[in-house]
Amino acid sequence: MKIVVPIMPKNLSEIAKLDTAQYANADLVEWRADFMPIPDLKQAAQDIKAQFPNQEIIFTYRTEDKAEPIISAEDYTRVIHQFSAEFTYVDVEILKYPGLVLPENTVVSYHDFTQIPQNLPEILSKMIASGAKIIKFAGMPQQQSDVLRLMTETLRFAEKHSDLTLVTMAMGELGKITRVASDSFGSSWTFASVGTTSAPGQLSLSEMLTIREIFQ
Numbered sequence: 001m002k003i004v005v006p007i008m009p010k011n012l013s014e015i016a017k018l019d020t021a022q023y024a025n026a027d028l029v030e031w032r033a034d035f036m037p038i039p040d041l042k043q044a045a046q047d048i049k050a051q052f053p054n055q056e057i058i059f060t061y062r063t064e065d066k067a068e069p070i071i072s073a074e075d076y077t078r079v080i081h082q083f084s085a086e087f088t089y090v091d092v093e094i095l096k097y098p099g100l101v102l103p104e105n106t107v108v109s110y111h112d113f114t115q116i117p118q119n120l121p122e123i124l125s126k127m128i129a130s131g132a133k134i135i136k137f138a139g140m141p142q143q144q145s146d147v148l149r150l151m152t153e154t155l156r157f158a159e160k161h162s163d164l165t166l167v168t169m170a171m172g173e174l175g176k177i178t179r180v181a182s183d184s185f186g187s188s189w190t191f192a193s194v195g196t197t198s199a200p201g202q203l204s205l206s207e208m209l210t211i212r213e214i215f216q
């Protein structure tokens with residue numbers, strides 16, 4: 001499994017102060033651009049690429065976790081197309097912005113911060129139908145059986161679509177097992193943190209590196 005570590009800078013000076021050595025063992029860095037003002041993103045993109053010259057970077061502008069809209073659909077589309085060209089991957093919330101023409105390097109994603117929905121297979125199928133090659137789902141389990149359901153459905157889809165990269169996780173304490181055992185049920189990436197977590201239940205990068213060593 002690949003270990004992805006998010007960064008969530010709120011301004012350019014936070015980017016300048018990043019201790020990038022701490023991220024050296026991550027397979028991918030995810031830039032959560034939704035913490036910064038849109039007019040600063042262009043400069044921020046240059047600064048982030050300069051800070052991580054040897055690492056693959058995912059550009060993510062997360063809107064699904066915000067109570068109030070932070071961006072219009074037009075601006076979201078513009079931002080996605082502008083930055084997809086600059087980074088290894090771009091995260092697209094395709095079910096929320098269905099008209100968006102997907103760049104080649106898209107990771108389609110869907111988040112549910114309240115549950116692991118019963119229609120998880122339908123959600124995964126819709127994301128697969130978008131044509132993207134990397135499919136990501138994160139949900140919040142309410143009980144242990146939700147966690148097992150997520151793992152079972154992921155494995156079923158991974159076996160059926162071996163040409164795709166599937167990434168799924170259950171968030172929060174209950175879901176932690178999905179972050180450490182992703183390889184065993186067909187999920188290819190796991191998200192870990194350096195300092196602040198970008199979602200509940202993430203383990204630290206150093207914990208995750210140890211766990212990966214144990215399981216390999």
Ligand SMILES: O=C1C[C@@](O)(C(=O)O)C[C@@H](O)[C@@H]1O
Pocket residue numbers: 006030032060062091109111136138169171191192198199200202
């Ligand atoms: O999609 C994901 C997964 C995630 O929500 C998690 O649960 O680790 C963390 C986000 O930063 C990332 O964009």
